[in-house]
Amino acid sequence: MAKVKGAIVIDIERCKGCELCVVACPVNVISMEKKVNTKGYHFAYPENHEACTGCMNCAIVCPDGCITVYRTKVE
Amino acid sequence: MDINEIIREANLVYKKTSLLTEKPLSYCPGCGHGVVHRIIMEVIEELDIATETIGIAPVGCSVLAYEFMDIDMQQASHGRAPATATGIKRCWPDKYVFTYQGDGDLAAIGTSETIHACNRGENITIIFINNGIYGMTGGQMAPTTIPGMVSSTTPYGRDVQLMGNPIKMTDIVARLPGTLFVSRQSVHTAVNVRKAKKAIKTAFENQKLKRGLSFVEIVSNCPSGWRMTPIQANKWLEENMIPFYPLGDLKVDGNLVSPK
Ligand SMILES: Cc1ncc(C[n+]2csc(CCOP(=O)(O)OP(=O)(O)O)c2C)c(N)n1
Ligand code: SF4
Ligand code: SF4
Ligand code: SF4
Numbered sequence: 001m002a003k004v005k006g007a008i009v010i011d012i013e014r015c016k017g018c019e020l021c022v023v024a025c026p027v028n029v030i031s032m033e034k035k036v037n038t039k040g041y042h043f044a045y046p047e048n049h050e051a052c053t054g055c056m057n058c059a060i061v062c063p064d065g066c067i068t069v070y071r072t073k074v075e
Numbered sequence: 076m077d078i079n080e081i082i083r084e085a086n087l088v089y090k091k092t093s094l095l096t097e098k099p100l101s102y103c104p105g106c107g108h109g110v111v112h113r114i115i116m117e118v119i120e121e122l123d124i125a126t127e128t129i130g131i132a133p134v135g136c137s138v139l140a141y142e143f144m145d146i147d148m149q150q151a152s153h154g155r156a157p158a159t160a161t162g163i164k165r166c167w168p169d170k171y172v173f174t175y176q177g178d179g180d181l182a183a184i185g186t187s188e189t190i191h192a193c194n195r196g197e198n199i200t201i202i203f204i205n206n207g208i209y210g211m212t213g214g215q216m217a218p219t220t221i222p223g224m225v226s227s228t229t230p231y232g233r234d235v236q237l238m239g240n241p242i243k244m245t246d247i248v249a250r251l252p253g254t255l256f257v258s259r260q261s262v263h264t265a266v267n268v269r270k271a272k273k274a275i276k277t278a279f280e281n282q283k284l285k286r287g288l289s290f291v292e293i294v295s296n297c298p299s300g301w302r303m304t305p306i307q308a309n310k311w312l313e314e315n316m317i318p319f320y321p322l323g324d325l326k327v328d329g330n331l332v333s334p335k
Contacts, residue, residue: 005076005081006081006088007078007081007082007086009082014099016103016104016105017104018104018105018298018305019105019304019305019306020105020305020306020309023306024264024265039099041104049078050078054081054088056088056089056265057265059089059090060089060265060268060269061110061262061263061264061265061268062109062110063100063102063104063105063106063107063108063109063110063113063305064099064100064109065091065092065095065100065109065113066091067089068087068089068090068091069087069088069089069090070081070082070083070086070087070088071081071086071088072076072081072086074076
């Protein structure tokens with residue numbers, strides 16, 4: 001059966017560290033980085049990237065439009 | 076499969092619309108204003124009406140909306156956006172004209188403009204962001220502040236005996252003959268964002284029909300004014316705001332929807 005795999009790219013300079021993408025992800029892909037961006041915000045990153053299905057939930061709830069989502073079928 | 080192999084143009088399923096400018100949004104972390112800006116711009120992109128749309132920015136945190144929405148925009152003074160939109164729409168009846176207003180703007184100083192534009196049935200779209208307080212000026216009580224809700228001017232919670240009752244503007248305008256479509260949505264979860272976007276799309280598409288005003292309330296958060304983290308604010312919104320402001324369509328195609 002074909003499986004769907006996803007990947008996300010987060011614009012870390014646009015990110016304000018609100019964590020809403022972290023709780024929106026059904027498979028717990030996203031975590032918060034200890035480091036901060038140039039605005040001083042801890043930014044989000046896909047720590048558990050392998051689990052991503054490309055469902056777009058994170059991107060849809062991000063108030064700052066930071067997340068780009070890719071998705072493909074793998075055999 | 077390697078992650079880097081997935082990140083390719085051919086696999087792209089979602090990216091920020093270019094109708095939302097690259098300028099960092101001036102909103103606090105986690106603020107619903109950003110989500111609503113984005114979904115309005117997505118709707119305008121999907122309907123391919125960017126060059127035919129004129130937005131009216133209010134006074135409030137979203138006073139700079141014209142910096143973020145890459146379409147023609149006009150600033151209105153506090154609460155007057157529906158009057159400004161009326162003038163613009165009547166000069167250009169085939170343009171898509173919408174207002175974007177907070178609850179202090181729409182439900183306090185602009186109550187008269189709101190009610191009369193709705194009652195006249197202007198062929199415009201009103202997007203109403205209800206975060207229960209005056210965000211920009213420091214989280215004071217607004218007409219929409221729910222009973223018991225803490226704000227900077229109701230530190231012990233809104234006491235309706237003393238401070239009066241909150242006003243449900245969306246329920247009021249749904250009962251006016253000039254409104255065609257009235258809906259209340261939220262953007263605190265992905266499912267709700269999808270529903271809110273659908274309502275906003277209907278509200279824009281309706282302008283072609285020239286049969287009255289479309290009004291969409293978004294029950295939103297104000298993490299800074301509420302003194303909460305964005306996650307706490309969205310949880311509080313779900314548990315407290317939504318029972319008071321139930322979500323769903325109130326009027327469709329000119330007919331009131333009976334409550335479920
Ligand atoms: C004529 C006028 N009166 C008062 C103000 C002060 N003022 C600025 S923003 C605001 C309230 C905005 O609250 P709301 O509409 O709820 O928007 P939010 O900031 O929460 O998004 C007020 C009263 C003003 N700018 N102009
Ligand atoms: S696209 Fe879906 S699965 Fe992937 S990180 Fe975002 S929310 Fe999680
Ligand atoms: S939702 Fe957006 S702004 Fe908030 S932490 Fe995630 S990427 Fe950053
Ligand atoms: S004060 Fe409230 S409404 Fe204004 S930007 Fe901050 S969180 Fe949003």
